[in-house]
Amino acid sequence: MTGIDWQRARRFAREAGVPLPAVEMPLDRATGATLAVPLVALSPLPAHDAAAMDGYAVAGPGPWRVVGRVLAGDPVPPPLPAGSAMEIGTGAVVPAGADAVLPYERSTRTGVALTGEFRPGRHIRRRGEDCPAGRQVLPAGTVVGPVVLGLAASLGHDTLAVHRRPRVGIVVTGGELCRSGIPAAGRVRDAIGPMLPGLIRGAGAEPVWESRVTDDRDAMVDALLRRDADVLVVCGATSAGAADHLRGALDRLAARVPIHGVACRPGHPQLFAVLPDGRFVVGLPGNPFAALVAASTLLTPLLEGLAGRPSKPSPTAVPAGPVTPHDHHTRLVPVTLVGATARPVGHDRPGSLWGAAGADALAVVPPGWTGGEVELLPLPAGTSPIGVTAPETDRPPAQVLGSPL
Numbered sequence: 001m002t003g004i005d006w007q008r009a010r011r012f013a014r015e016a017g018v019p020l021p022a023v024e025m026p027l028d029r030a031t032g033a034t035l036a037v038p039l040v041a042l043s044p045l046p047a048h049d050a051a052a053m054d055g056y057a058v059a060g061p062g063p064w065r066v067v068g069r070v071l072a073g074d075p076v077p078p079p080l081p082a083g084s085a086m087e088i089g090t091g092a093v094v095p096a097g098a099d100a101v102l103p104y105e106r107s108t109r110t111g112v113a114l115t116g117e118f119r120p121g122r123h124i125r126r127r128g129e130d131c132p133a134g135r136q137v138l139p140a141g142t143v144v145g146p147v148v149l150g151l152a153a154s155l156g157h158d159t160l161a162v163h164r165r166p167r168v169g170i171v172v173t174g175g176e177l178c179r180s181g182i183p184a185a186g187r188v189r190d191a192i193g194p195m196l197p198g199l200i201r202g203a204g205a206e207p208v209w210e211s212r213v214t215d216d217r218d219a220m221v222d223a224l225l226r227r228d229a230d231v232l233v234v235c236g237a238t239s240a241g242a243a244d245h246l247r248g249a250l251d252r253l254a255a256r257v258p259i260h261g262v263a264c265r266p267g268h269p270q271l272f273a274v275l276p277d278g279r280f281v282v283g284l285p286g287n288p289f290a291a292l293v294a295a296s297t298l299l300t301p302l303l304e305g306l307a308g309r310p311s312k313p314s315p316t317a318v319p320a321g322p323v324t325p326h327d328h329h330t331r332l333v334p335v336t337l338v339g340a341t342a343r344p345v346g347h348d349r350p351g352s353l354w355g356a357a358g359a360d361a362l363a364v365v366p367p368g369w370t371g372g373e374v375e376l377l378p379l380p381a382g383t384s385p386i387g388v389t390a391p392e393t394d395r396p397p398a399q400v401l402g403s404p405l
């Protein structure tokens with residue numbers, strides 16, 4: 001199996017991922033989604049003329065007579081006549097008529113008499129000076145991270161219009177797999193199932209269920225018939241062995257299979273298919289590092305496209321250390337980044353995640369590479385496996401991840 005060019009395969013998967021429709025999402029559920037429309041300020045920032053320091057709002061030239069106190073959250077204070085001062089807390093509404101806020105440390109108070117020096121306008125944040133209402137602050141296509149959520153809240157939003165997150169069903173195949181402990185003789189511990197939810201969320205999608213199938217074509221067909229996902233990712237069974245039923249099951253379901261085999265090392269038996277109803281199927285090879293490479297090649301770009309994330313040029317670096325290109329295949333090499341150089345970390349056999357687990361990125365080494373900069377695919381770090389939501393389902397064989405919606 002040689003397969004299509006790695007760059008072409010990746011581009012194909014990206015272009016197949018047309019953004020899903022927009023939905024209105026509460027802020028606390030929008031993390032990782034992509035803005036479907038620009039973010040606009042619903043209220044000015046700050047929302048009122050606000051004190052920037054704790055001290056006294058003063059009107060007219062001093063000395064002043066302190067007539068009251070206003071703190072953040074208090075009702076709007078009455079206008080301040082010339083010659084008066086109002087004790088004020090940071091963030092409180094500055095009374096109309098005030099010329100400046102005099103910080104405590106720049107003022108002298110004796111009873112209700114106040115003196116001090118000020119420049120007009122000092123320490124008053126005017127309504128809308130950071131951002132006026134109606135101003136577009138972020139473009140569509142922005143990924144909603146924690147800082148975007150904070151900004152959106154400060155501008156008055158309770159919900160955000162984001163592209164619906166792609167829902168991903170995970171199908172883990174292989175009768176030899178076990179899910180806990182040290183594998184008995186001949187068994188293999190599942191390493192791809194635990195890796196996928198974080199990769200899926202990192203691409204702006206949502207893992208909604210996981211199903212385990214034995215090496216049986218009917219069971220594979222059943223798993224592929226589940227409709228409660230936009231994308232099905234199948235681990236293992238991509239190759240040509242007697243127990244590898246993915247291709248046969250896809251043929252039985254009359255799927256289109258535009259990619260089966262990509263010219264890369266590792267990961268070449270990976271597969272991309274489209275079922276007649278439009279659901280996508282991505283097949284990852286069973287060897288765990290090969291599966292990670294295939295996920296970075298076909299799964300992540302597809303999910304990012306469906307999630308509405310704009311394509312960005314990949315970062316680049318010059319490999320420093322032993323990199324042996326392949327004559328015809330693209331090599332994906334786990335590297336750590338030190339400045340503008342990428343150091344291969346080794347331990348990168350197809351069956352082992354050791355190297356990739358300690359790496360910052362996969363370096364993309366083209367066939368026949370003779371030196372110079374190469375593209376980098378950053379690897380996600382520390383994506384939490386908790387908090388997965390899943391639709392209600394009455395399908396017993398599938399293990400539902402997290403609590404139902």
Ligand SMILES: Nc1nc2c(c(=O)[nH]1)N[C@H]1C(S)=C(S)[C@@H](COP(=O)(O)OP(=O)(O)OC[C@H]3O[C@@H](n4cnc5c(N)ncnc54)[C@H](O)[C@@H]3O)O[C@H]1N2
Nearest residue numbers: 001174188190191192236237238239240244285286287290
């Ligand atoms: N005749 C050929 N044989 C193979 C080819 C080929 O082109 N022609 N390609 C080889 C390559 S490269 C790979 S990679 C594997 C891919 O095989 P499958 O996707 O069919 O995967 P399996 O046969 O089910 O498993 C392969 C290997 O990986 C282990 N495995 C499977 N799932 C998991 C998992 N979730 N966690 C950890 N390890 C897993 C499985 O036990 C096998 O050891 O095919 C080659 N053969």
Ligand code: MOO
Nearest residue numbers: 266267268290350
């Ligand atoms: O390339 Mo396989 O994908 O060698 O493990």
